[in-house]
Every structure is written in C-alpha cells, then in structure tokens.
Amino acid sequence: MIKTLTYFGVTFLILISLFGCAETQIDNDIRVLVKGTIVNQSNEAVADAHIQVYTDADALGAERALLGEGFSNETGNFNVTSLFGPNALFYVEISVDNLYNTYRYETSTEEFTPNNLTFDLQTVELA
Numbered sequence: 001m002i003k004t005l006t007y008f009g010v011t012f013l014i015l016i017s018l019f020g021c022a023e024t025q026i027d028n029d030i031r032v033l034v035k036g037t038i039v040n041q042s043n044e045a046v047a048d049a050h051i052q053v054y055t056d057a058d059a060l061g062a063e064r065a066l067l068g069e070g071f072s073n074e075t076g077n078f079n080v081t082s083l084f085g086p087n088a089l090f091y092v093e094i095s096v097d098n099l100y101n102t103y104r105y106e107t108s109t110e111e112f113t114p115n116n117l118t119f120d121l122q123t124v125e126l127a
Contacts, residue, residue: 030084032114034068034092036121038076040100045076046126049096055085055109064089084117085109092121100126 034053038046049072054064068082084090091106103124114120 030117032082032084032117032119034078034080034082034119034121036078037123038072038078038094039123039125041125041127043125045072045074046096046100047072047074047076049076049078049094049126051078051080052093052095053080053082054089054091054093056089056091092119094124094126096126 032053034051038049040046051070051072052066053068055067056064065085067085068080070078070080072078080092089106090109091104094103103126105119105121107119
C-alpha cells in the first residue's frame with residue numbers, strides 16, 4: 001500500500017514539474033495591432049468598451065499575461081497596440097461593465113501570425 005502511494009506521489013510530482021513550469025513568452029520588440037468596431041444588437045456604436053489583449057503559455061501552463069489594453073471611442077472603433085506573445089494562446093477580451101456579455105477572440109499564435117501583424121476583428125456585436 002505504501003509503495004503504491006509513493007509511486008502515485010512521485011508520478012504526480014513529475015507531472016506537476018512538466019506541466020506547471022511553462023513560461024509565458026513575450027517578444028518585446030514585436031507589436032501587433034488589434035482593431036475593430038463594437039456595436040450592440042441594434043447595430044449602435046458601443047463607446048468605452050474595455051479591450052484587453054492577453055497571452056498564455058498554454059492551457060495548462062503559466063498564468064495569462066496582459067499585453068495591452070484600450071477603450072473604444074464614441075463611434076465604437078478601437079485600435080490597441082499590444083506586445084506579441086508567440087505562445088499557444090493569444091486572446092482579446094471586450095467588456096462593458098455588466099451591460100453586455102464579455103466577448104472573447106482566441107487564436108494560437110504558434111500556428112497563426114496575422115498579415116501585417118494586425119488582428120482585424122471587424123465588427124464585434126455585444127449582446
């Protein structure tokens with residue numbers, strides 16, 4: 001019984017060391033532009049929406065890191081210049097207090113790097 005518990009304990013520690021030490025990578029010399037327009041369900045511009053750009057090492061790894069943030073203007077347009085993290089997860093969250101649901105755009109920058117380093121979200125409709 002003790003031998004079995006020791007085996008599982010050692011296995012658990014090995015798994016934690018493999019998956020728990022992922023490091024979030026950020027390229028300080030590369031910037032990306034995240035842009036778009038935010039509207040509500042009535043197709044009206046949403047001003048002062050909070051746009052945040054994050055990266056993660058992977059789903060099991062390091063904590064997410066905030067790379068850039070900004071707000072939409074009175075016409076709903078936004079342009080956020082952000083650092084670039086060529087990690088597994090790169091995502092943009094858009095929220096407006098508790099008025100609308102939070103919108104999330106997610107991609108893998110290991111597999112996808114946008115043309116001209118621009119993520120054009122086009123028109124984002126918040127519900």
